[in-house]
Amino acid sequence: MLTLLKNATLHAPEPRGLCHLLISDGRIAAIAPADDGSALPAQGPAVTVKDLEGRRVIPGLVDPLVHFIGGGGEGGFGTRTPELNLEEALASGVTTLVGALGTDALTRTPASLLGKARELAAGGLTTYCYTGSYQLPPVTLTGSVAGDITFIPEFIGLGEVAISDHRGSQPSREELTRLAAETRTAGMLAGKSGIVFIHTGDAEGGLEPLREVARHSALPLAQFLPTHVNRTAALFEDGLRFAREGGRIDFTTSTTPELLADGEVPAARAVAQALAARIEPSRITLSSDANASLPRFDADGRFIGLRPGRLGSLFDTLAVCVEQHGVSLEKAIGAASTHAADALGLTRKGRLQVGQDADLLVLADGAWAIDEVWAMGQRVYLA
Structure with a gap:
């Protein structure tokens, strides 16, 4: 037919x-x-x-960060966020989704992430996953990052590895370099991007750990895709420098009034300002961080509260880009679909x-x- x-x-x-x-x-x-x-x-x-x-x-939207099986838990078991609902996903406009674990890789596992990816795929969507989580050493299905990427079709890279965040493992340059090299090589063997998707916290240091890897190895900055780069004004400016140096930057579309009050740069404004700063459009992507927790902590790192991310925020952000910030529809679509597909090596998407x-x-x-x-x-x- x-x-x-x-x-x-x-x-x-x-x-x-x-x-x-x-x-x-x-x-x-x-x-x-x-x-x-x-x-x-x-x-x-x-x-x-x-x-x-x-x-x-x-084009259908391509979302490089979705927490298929929920996230959260930073405030105890009562703060776990729910799984992504298929009906909500189908109505969101996101047709290609990449799932990740986050802070919790104990009660949530790569096996359950993969199972949820296949459930959503049975409903008509295209789904992929990252192996690993915030912490190192990474949790995997086969026993290694390379094994997951090489042998499991849905696994296309490593993530969401946390840097500059008190919830991460505070990885050394050597740890990041070794894992990024393993991920890159496995990606080449499997015909995948081998992307290393990075959760960037708001601690001092920002994206510097990724620059350190590039300075002391043969790995390019573009092997990494750091997200939440709009979480603070200082991190946003660091992200612009990172993009000028050859990296990619990802802005998170899900937010809360509290995060905005704390200084987060709204994703649509971040896109417009990055373009105005003459950042190459192909280096800018958007992700929803759907069904993750969007937590707040006080100055001592104590949990205050959280709200869940929302998949529909990706499509909503396109409207704000175009209607409020004067971004062309072509460039807005690029940030929400085309450029993510390219970064993830999804050659038939976007x-x-x-x-x-x-x-x-x-x-x-x-x-x-x-x-x-x-x-x-x-x-x-x-x-």
Whole structure:
């Protein structure tokens, strides 16, 4: 069966005007201008046709940090956050998700993370995972980081390893270097990115541990993807320097009034300011940190409280980027989809081009809202 989506105002992420899209076997088989259907098949019983009537179509979002099985626990068992719900995920606009453990790698495990990834995949989404957690040595399924990445299809890298945070293991430069090298090599052997996804806390030092690895080894800064770089103004400025030096930076879209009052830079503003500072757009990504805990601690590191991250914050941030900060839709989509796909080595994600996976969002007419979500060529959500 073929599916023909007619009259889509296509942002791929670059604007391509009014187009028809032909979907076959979960991928985009053809794209043609709406006034030229010569590249498309004749309509017949084998072709399902849907007229989008000029509505905007953008790539499905790619989220490099989702806590599938919840997070939290910094305030005791009563503060554990819940697992991600499939229905919520389908409505969020995120069609590719990468799952991680966080602070808790004792009551939550790589096995349960992988099981949840496969549950979400059975519901129509594309899911991957990081092996490891905040702490070192990393928890794994096969006994090693290299084994997990090499032998388990869903595991694409190591994360979420904590630096500059009192909840981490305070890893040495040598520990980070060895693990990053192991992850990189395993990624090459398995045809994966071998990315090392980094949780960055707000302690003094910021991203300096990653620079130290690069200075004293052959590993590039781009082997790391540090997140929460907008958590404080000082860390944001450090992140801009990191990006100018050749690294990538990830801004967290989930937040709370308390974190903003403490000095967090809102993610949409962070994107706009980074672009205004002439940071190469491909070095900027967004993630939701969905279902993680967003905790607060006092000056002595004592727990004050937390709220959970929200998957829908990624799509919401796109609207703020475009409508309040003047970021072009193309660059906003890049931060929320294209650049993350590139950083994670997901070559068929993040763009609407021939041969790419047919993951797309149909936006409402005249409003920033999702009418439909298509994942791997199937409609999985209808508003």
